[in-house]
Amino acid sequence: MEIQAPGQVQATRGVRTYLRSHMRDYGLLFALIAIIAFFQFMTDGTLMRPVNITNLFLQNSYIIIMALGMLIVIVAGHIDLSVGSVMGFVGAFAAVAIVNWHLPVVLTVLASLMMGALIGAAQGYWVAYWKIPSFIVTLAGMLVFRGMSLWLLQGQSVGPFPQIFQRLSTGFVPDIFSEGLSKSLAAMAGSFNFNVLTMVVGLLVAALGIWMGLRARARNRAYGIEGEPAAFFWGRNLVVLGAFLFLMFKLATFRGLPNVLVTMGVLIVIYAFVTENTVIGRRIYALGGNTKAAKLSGIKTERLTFLSFVNMGVLAALAGLIFAARLNTATPKAGYGLELDVIAAVFIGGASMAGGSGKIMGAVVGAFIMGVMNNGMSIMGIGIDYQQVIKGLVLLAAVIFDVYNKQKQG
Amino acid sequence: MTPILEMRGITKTFPGVKALDEVSFQVQPGEIHALVGENGAGKSTLMKVLSGVYPHGSFEGEILYEGQPVEFAGIHDSERRGIIIIHQELALVPLLSIAENIFLGNECASRGVLNWRETFSRTEKLLKKVGLSEAPGTLVDKIGVGKQQLVEIAKALSKDVKLLILDEPTAALQENDSRKLLDLMLELKAQGVTSIIISHKLNEVRQVADTVTVIRDGRTITTRDAKAGLSEAEIVRHMVGRDMSHRYPIRERRAGDLLMEVDGWNVWHPDHAGRQVIRDISFNVREGEVVGIAGLMGSGRTELAMSIFGRSWGRNISGGVRLRGKPLDVGAVDRAIAAGLAYVTEDRKALGLILDESVKFNTSLARLEAVASRGVLDDLRDIEVAERYRNALGTRTPSVSQKVGNLSGGNQQKVVLAKWLFTEPEVLMLDEPTRGIDVGAKYEIYSIINDLSAQGKGVVMISSEMPELLGMCDRIYVMSEGAIVGELPIAEASQERIMSLIVTE
Structure with missing residues (x-):
């Protein structure tokens, strides 16, 4: 790889080498866009209707939130099969606490997250300090917590929840701008409603994204660090931010920003930052890349492994709360089999089973790919049988693509 | 006489690099032909071309074997013709027996059912041939590396x-295992087997080889008759393309004050209770001193260093470590690092580096706090540090964002050294710092060690290569079976003295 020099010849070569070495990142993004375009066409535009976009976020929020934790666990070289059960159990716990014991919602939410941390700690302890394979520990956890939610709910569904709890998932951020502005914009957009806040937040986030990208580029140039070719930078931003603003616009013409989207967005940013820009993030990649070498470099590998499971537990608990809030009831079936969707999302997103590689954004895009496919196929009325087959093949294809790429790079 | 093997004008290119450039190579039947060259010179690539790992068509040039042109599509084709390659990293399955390993892929079986009796009796014959007295049913896991090497050869003979x-x-x-292996090569030669040996150890090359071919930068430099007064210095000159009269850079020897002392160090094996691996060892290092630890493999040298370095090995560790007279807390690796210790492992791939990550990632790994503020990494500082050490140590890499797995052994070792130098240690423990790296890179590593000693740091150097210890150290401790059996100032040390101390104990 060379530092991109001025001149047409070098520039095109730079673009080509850059594309080759970043095939995975762009490929994933293009795959998502292609899948969206495909279903948009096949569903006659239903996929991108504001109400469906809102639904897409609600339906996939808990998978994405768990994928953040799962990515870290997988990067650290482990796996967590228990997340679906833990999610269901915590949802059940919250339901019983609120509906049967009449505990305050805020207290219940805090207790539930704490419960998630404890569950993560209980499993992480055996994995980290006793070196019991995570596959086995969390397989046991999967059975245990599935059983415990059945026991807790006595096999019944428990609900409904007070409204404040439901807002966790189905609430929207209220518009703070004047109704007049909203009305006139709604008229312009030709929609019933227009949530100005959503659009303003969208524009601000997009502007912030471009500003941060430009600043990083300027800094890299000043220090002569090789970065993304300019054409790619603008192309990527145009596509990603364009799509983002399009989504925000669609949301604005419906009911605005779902609460859960805000939670999810904030979490994604935090986790992307922690994994890529902090000491602890770097150490997790080192731990997964070569545990022994990491240990001999003074990294407390056991503690990090332990913490990655605690983190997973908390996120699974949060997902459980959101899931329960969305359905407005806790059922013994909640979260059943979801661990596989979460794990699939992370692997579609480019993480390696061996640990040490994978990115938060990859996992998020991977989750969206799964989510859009689920949603699109359901709208098209494709049977669950075919859906499963297609999802399985997509997972396999993504991983084959990965392996093929790696071999080609040699 | 027709050569058994003739490779003509072999050119092999990888994206961006020409690994082999018009290489020609001839081997006569019945000889032992040594192929020497620095790491990255193209020796292994040439052998991969020969054995079909790189199939016909993926390179230019032609191969004649037993007088006929051959086109191998894979390693199976070359094996069928009796060309067998034994790689540096052994390809044995640790949890299978010797017999199972020997006939792996080539089982004595009829219609898929194994014939154990035949497997065992044939194995016994093969083992006798290579001079190995293990039972055929022994798990490969349970025998040492030297014996595993012999099993590999027995496997080759079975084909x-x-x-x-x-x-x-x-x-x-080890020395004696090496000698056994070289003797076996001579014996096979007497039975008519032709061998090609790739080696960095020129004394061994001189012992067994009939012909020597030197490769440098993907080209054949020279092919010489090894028995006609070819000196090691001459081979080295061809290898590096320059005269290297001094294998060890000269250093001003001036040991200062007492730096680190280890007292009454005892360590037990982590898995086998009741097995004491380190017995009551005491030693010290002075400022600016390079102290050697000699001993056979398995004498506890690595275990000693690792147990001192944050108790990364062993159980029930007792004893004291003092730095400039003050007791040190070396109870965990991070504390040992903070206290000023560094340990460069003997196995850089498995224990020293994250191979999938970049030079930059690896360089700052043991001291991330220094390239971060409040837990947030500063990428610029990170790059600056990596560049600084890349320049200081002369690491040859296209950029600091290159994966270390793609670097040659010598350059990987420099990255490991960079990681530990960045922790600014007082005492560096180097475990086999030049294993598996070529002559030129060795010289550079020695120079780095000398620089460290000039800065007043203490260096503990563990090595199986006695000439290296004699060339580099101020003082040598000799270890045998977990205890120190002698301490020799450099003026009194010689290979014979060290060996006799080990043997008489």
């Missing part, structure tokens, strides 16, 4: 080998 290729066969072996 009616005509041309045996050994890639760095003695790199991981």
